[in-house]
Amino acid sequence: MMKQFWILSSIISLSLFSSDRIGRLPVYKIAVEMSSSTEEAIALRDFMKEQIQSTGRGMVSLPLKGIESGVWEFDKEGIASIKTAENLEKLADVDKLVLIATEDGQAVVSFVDVLHKKLEYRNSLPDTLSKTLVSDFLGFLDKKNIYLALSETGSGSNAQLKINSLKPTYVAGEPIRFEIESAEDNYVYVVLVPENQKGEPVLLFPNQFQNDNFIRKGDKVTIPDKRISFKAAATPSKDRIRAFVSREEWKEFQLRGKKEDSFYRLLPPAVTGTKTTARSMMPLNTMTASIEQSPVMEWEYQILSR
Structure with missing residues (x-):
């Protein structure tokens, strides 16, 4: 067990x-950011934001400020590096962080627990299947929101x-x-x-x-x-x-x-x-x-x- x-x-x-x-039905306050600045990553980020917001799966925050872009590193256990932890400590009003990247024909989605500075989810698919990648992530987010409801809701x-x-x-x-x-x-x-x-x-x-x-x-x-x-x-x-x-x-x-x-x-x-x-x-x-x-x-x- x-x-x-x-x-x-x-x-x-x-x-x-x-x-x-x-x-009251709580949802996570989620920041959606890019860890690579490509046109594909920008399009995927915007699509992800729209999907989360329009389905009520989370409250999407405004773009982050004062954060050093591109510094999002985690070890094999999902623990944030020192520099990444410093970045996460600046996110006082965010519960979760979604990171979007497109590299070498692959689209990557990562999901970070800001409070515990830990990577909770990472998945990648060819960028031609980016919408399937988003759908798969939304399924994971559904599970997280059910757990949040079990923890915090009820009349x-x-x-x-x-x-x-x-x-x-x-x-x-x-x-x-x-x-x-x-x-x-x-x-x-x-x-x-x-x-x-x-x-x-x-x-x-x-x-x-x-x-x-x-x-x-x-x-x-x-x-x-x-x-x-x-x-x-x-x-x-x-x-x-x-x-x-x-x-x-x-x-x-x-x-x-x-x-x-x-x-x-x-x-x-x-x-x-x-x-x-x-x-x-x-x-x-x-x-x-x-x-x-x-x-x-x-x-x-x-x-x-x-």
């Missing part, structure tokens, strides 16, 4: 969203779920397991959100051993299943558990996981350009509407070092 699946934290509070967050509600069997704190390596009880008949989706967005949200329930996530009134479900080893991470952290309740199943999403993993991933129906052409113009607020409209309960937990 991947290490990020083992990150969980300690109970501090149960909180519902405040009124200023109800109904307030009365308590429809009760959580049991949790302690205020856990120590590194300690098994973590809790119980969800529903006050109404609902589909329930339980998500772990790592601290400070350092990792992708993890769908704890449903999972490969608990496929049926329809919980009837008064039923109690242990999460995760006892066949799953789920332990507190070795690093101290304060993460969030978010439980969404819905009258309808989230059928517009794809539940997918590798056989060796216990947990599913929540994805758009397809995540590659060859399959997303028909959906490439779908507004994000349509794609993530079921997440945004589902009441959500939220708890925080802390992991302490031994």
